[in-house]
């Protein structure tokens with residue numbers, strides 16, 4: 001039987017279920033929330049969904065994540081856990097007339113509809129479980145919303161790699177935040193070819209001897225550099241944040257892939273990214289690369305500070321002509337709007353230096369992406 005239903009939101013559902021991406025990405029920012037749903041099938045059938053966000057304010061943390069747990073015997077979609085056993089707290093004792101409950105399916109639909117509204121705005125969405133306990137004799141069912149670990153899960157599940165089921169072809173499926181990796185139209189790396197030959201504004205390097213810390217983050221060897229290293233290009237100033245390595249090179253020049261590449265990642269005051277790629281081919285030992293390898297930390301995800309400063313001018317080729325195009329980060333979340341400048345001349349590192357990196361990361365290059373209608377400028 002189809003029941004007329006009106007949905008009363010006793011508390012602002014959208015508001016209390018809203019999940020800020022920031023808190024979603026930080027497991028520390030959790031909050032308990034409570035959803036009560038009351039289904040009544042009296043003449044004026046109505047359903048109440050009661051969301052009581054429990055905004056704990058202890059420890060001064062902003063807790064905004066409401067957790068919804070609504071259990072039902074419906075099939076579980078990826079984020080929905082179903083619990084077959086259910087409990088109903090009858091409201092008959094409150095003097096209610098005998099009532100027929102709204103079917104759990106309908107209730108679930110309503111809640112999922114609401115959740116999908118929230119999800120449309122903010123991702124990831126909270127886990128929703130429909131919990132019906134026992135029969136429905138009193139007619140009222142009650143859902144207690146509890147936070148599932150949904151907020152943390154997309155990240156835990158967002159573990160990405162360079163091969164296998166979590167490899168580049170699947171990055172966009174691993175986390176809602178990674179969807180650009182699959183949908184983006186201006187992705188990196190690319191096979192750089194058919195650029196238009198032009199005179200490009202030379203990149204002005206304002207690099208200086210700098211303190212640095214080396215970290216193996218599981219995807220690459222990265223060097224975090226102290227502030228003060230800048231580039232000026234096209235009238236914009238960017239600050240070097242870090243540099244890291246790929247093997248083999250991610251970008252290709254007219255189809256040619258190099259032994260390695262170093263990416264120098266810069267950011268301007270507005271947060272815009274500019275990456276300089278220096279291609280690496282086997283040759284003589286490179287003092288800067290050696291300095292980085294000498295300071296490799298023994299354990300992953302721990303930083304080791306270099307004893308002496310690093311002079312990044314030495315990492316650049318003498319001939320600093322470059323090719324430029326707009327692309328993306330080459331790792332999740334594959335954010336676009338990145339200004340790429342790829343040095344046309346490679347620098348040399350020794351076979352032994354390459355083999356040291358390959359013991360840590362045998363292959364950490366994303367495949368080349370379609371160029372599409374992007375313009376490539378080739379500095380002469």
Ligand SMILES: [Zn+2]
Pocket residue numbers: 244245246263330
């Ligand atoms: Zn990179």
